[in-house]
Amino acid sequence: TTLAGAVIDDVLGIVVLTIVLALTSATGATGIAWGQVWSITGKALGVWLTAALVGLLLARRISDLLKRFRGRTAMSIMALGLALIVAGLFENAGLAMMVGAYVMGLTLSHTELAHAIREKLEPLYTFLVPVFFGALGMLVDWRVLVSAPVIGFALIYTALAVLAKVA
Numbered sequence: 001t002t003l004a005g006a007v008i009d010d011v012l013g014i015v016v017l018t019i020v021l022a023l024t025s026a027t028g029a030t031g032i033a034w035g036q037v038w039s040i041t042g043k044a045l046g047v048w049l050t051a052a053l054v055g056l057l058l059a060r061r062i063s064d065l066l067k068r069f070r071g072r073t074a075m076s077i078m079a080l081g082l083a084l085i086v087a088g089l090f091e092n093a094g095l096a097m098m099v100g101a102y103v104m105g106l107t108l109s110h111t112e113l114a115h116a117i118r119e120k121l122e123p124l125y126t127f128l129v130p131v132f133f134g135a136l137g138m139l140v141d142w143r144v145l146v147s148a149p150v151i152g153f154a155l156i157y158t159a160l161a162v163l164a165k166v167a
Contacts, residue, residue: 072116
């Protein structure tokens with residue numbers, strides 16, 4: 001139950017990031033194109049769910065492939081390479097790269113290699129997470145985020161996220 005709650009929490013975080021990215025791309029001279037925002041959000045959820053299911057089904061095969069690279073360092077570098085490839089595929093599909101990388105991380109977290117990969121990539125993680133959030137923050141048009149429709153949506157979404165977390 002705790003793990004399912006954590007995954008749902010991660011999905012909600014990804015959806016929020018997708019919406020923020022959609023808001024940055026759907027803002028024009030006439031305001032926010034809400035149809036485009038909902039389209040991107042729906043596309044993100046659909047692609048994420050499909051990719052996550054496929055990844056979980058293929059986790060054992062991916063793990064076996066990575067085991068062919070002898071040594072924890074080589075295996076971890078190949079896992080990072082796979083995450084970057086999937087991130088690039090998601091970016092090409094018009095979604096956030098982070099969603100693709102998350103799907104690969106979710107896939108590999110269900111294998112016996114998870115601890116070794118996490119251990120080897122911890123320094124890179126420590127460096128790149130702040131860079132990611134800083135870069136994401138620089139993409140946001142703060143004038144759009146303080147508009148009444150966006151604040152209303154954020155309050156509703158926050159209430160739903162809190163309810164989901166409690167449930």
